[in-house]
Amino acid sequence: MKHSEEQFKYPGTRDAMDGNTAVIMCERESTDGAGAYPITPSTQMGEYWAEAVAAGHINVSGRPLIFIEPEGEHAAAAVTAGLSMTGLRAVNLTSAGHAIDVLSMLETKTRGNLTDDERRLLEGALYE
Numbered sequence: 131m132k133h134s135e136e137q138f139k140y141p142g143t144r145d146a147m148d149g150n151t152a153v154i155m156c157e158r159e160s161t162d163g164a165g166a167y168p169i170t171p172s173t174q175m176g177e178y179w180a181e182a183v184a185a186g187h188i189n190v191s192g193r194p195l196i197f198i199e200p201e202g203e204h205a206a207a208a209v210t211a212g213l214s215m216t217g218l219r220a221v222n223l224t225s226a227g228h229a230i231d232v233l234s235m236l237e238t239k240t241r242g243n244l245t246d247d248e249r250r251l252l253e254g255a256l257y258e
Contacts, residue, residue, distance in 0.1 A: 154178040157221050159189055163196030165209030166223035175223040203228070214255060230256070 147155075154175055157164070166176030176199065183197040196218070198209045203225040210229065213220035222229055233256050244252065 148174075150174040151178065154182070157223075158182045158187055158195060160219065161195075161221045162189065162191065162193055162218035163198070163210075163213040163220045164223050165198050165200060165206040165213070165220070167200060167203045167206040167225065169203070169224055173224075179223060207232075211255070215251075 151174075158179065164176070164179045166173075166179065168176055176197075179195070180197050180199070183195045187195050189195060196213065198206075200206050200209055206222050207225050207229040210220045210222035233252065237252055237256060240248075240252075
C-alpha cells in the first residue's frame with residue numbers, strides 16, 4: 131500500500147509553544163505598538179515583545195514595533211489608548227481585558243449622551 135501525503139498551499143511549520151508565545155507571534159505581525167506592565171502570567175508577552183523590538187522586527191505594515199513599559203496597569207492602558215488615538219494598532223499585553231470591560235461599560239452608561247465624534251471614537255476603540 132502506497133502512502134500519499136497531502137500537499138497544502140501554505141503548509142507552515144509545526145511547532146509546540148505556549149499561549150503567550152502564540153499571541154506574540156501573531157500580534158507582532160499585525161500590531162504597531164504595545165504597552166505592558168510586567169505582571170504574571172502575561173509578563174512573558176511583554177518580554178517577547180521587547181525582544182522583537184530590540185531585534186528590529188518589522189510588522190506586515192512595514193513599520194518597526196513600538197514598546198512602552200509604564201509604571202502600572204492603568205498607565206499601560208493609557209499608553210495603548212494613546213497609540214490607538216494616533217491611528218496605530220496597539221495592544222495592551224497585561225490589562226487589555228480590564229480596559230475592554232471599562233470601555234464597554236462606558237458605552238452602555240453613555241448611550242444616547244455622546245456626540246457623533248465621541249460615539250465613533252468609543253466604537254472604534256471597542257470594535258476595530
